[in-house]
Amino acid sequence: MGSSRGTKGDPKLIGDMTEAKVTLNNIELEALLDTGSCVSVISKTCYREMFTNSPIQPLKDTINIECADGGKLPYEGYMELELTLEKRITNINQTSLLIST
Numbered sequence: 001m002g003s004s005r006g007t008k009g010d011p012k013l014i015g016d017m018t019e020a021k022v023t024l025n026n027i028e029l030e031a032l033l034d035t036g037s038c039v040s041v042i043s044k045t046c047y048r049e050m051f052t053n054s055p056i057q058p059l060k061d062t063i064n065i066e067c068a069d070g071g072k073l074p075y076e077g078y079m080e081l082e083l084t085l086e087k088r089i090t091n092i093n094q095t096s097l098l099i100s101t
Helices: 042-048
Strands: 018-023 026-030 038-043 074-085 095-099
Touching: 026 042, 038 042, 042 095
Parallel strands: 038 095
Antiparallel strands: 018 026, 018 074, 074 095
16 A cells, blocks of 8 residues: 655655565465565564474574664564565565464
């Protein structure tokens, strides 16, 4: 959902959301692509509904991830999945995802 120009001379301040169909371990879903993000995250609810056959791995070191509001993002661990994008953007074919709580 993007923003169109408002009154005369107002800039377009909010761009369109970058959503795409992705396939993770042969499961297709719609995802928000944030190319500026340093981590990829799915919710624990999504994990429980679709990916319980992919075990959550513990992290050896603590990663401090700060959300846009300055709060810390809690997580349980990570999992590695095969990733396919509907439209090929780069040569990405595998990713690791944190499981948020």
